[in-house]
Amino acid sequence: MPPKIVTHLTRIACFGMMGWNIAVPVQASSVAVDTDIPEEVLRAEIITEARSPIDGKALSAIEFAELVVTAKQQLERDDASLVTDNPKVKETLFLLRLRSFLRSVGVPIK
Template sequence: MMNKLLCLGIGLSFVGLVGVQAGLTLPPPEDIPEEVLRNEIILEARSPLDGELLTAAEYAELEEKLSQPQAFIDLDPTLEQLILLLHIRKTINTLIPFANF
């Protein structure tokens, strides 16, 4: 008899633990997800280009503009030539490592 009561007690404990575990796996439906709570409201921001203070609307506009791919960027011809020369210098330095150009 004692053995049956012991088994019954262990069984009920196990069922109780499984029931508690099943209830803890999902949050209540009215709970706000952590991802939503972690989002910050940007009231003032700095420009990633020059560090200038921007309002939230200006920051959103700038982010939208920066996210769009730009096909061509107009550069000063002198700057384009300098970039080309730097690329050539880098290529020469990779081919001949001890050349100090």
């Protein structure tokens, strides 16, 4: 082989090896520790302790669920009584719902 081809092949081999060193994946040195809890487990974990949003005292899960349900029921009753008592509120709610509908259809409203 002529020397020109040999040097050309040597250059290709050298560049190939340098490129291979760059392309070879590096092993991660920070692998998860065995004591770490997987995210899937954390997402499925049931929280059994809660604090009352009213006074901050500790509640069990059952007490917290009851508190949430009673608070929602109270809000629904308050909203219903507010709407039925005041015709101005009824009119305002109707206009807001109408405006929302017209915007969703594509009517430009400022």
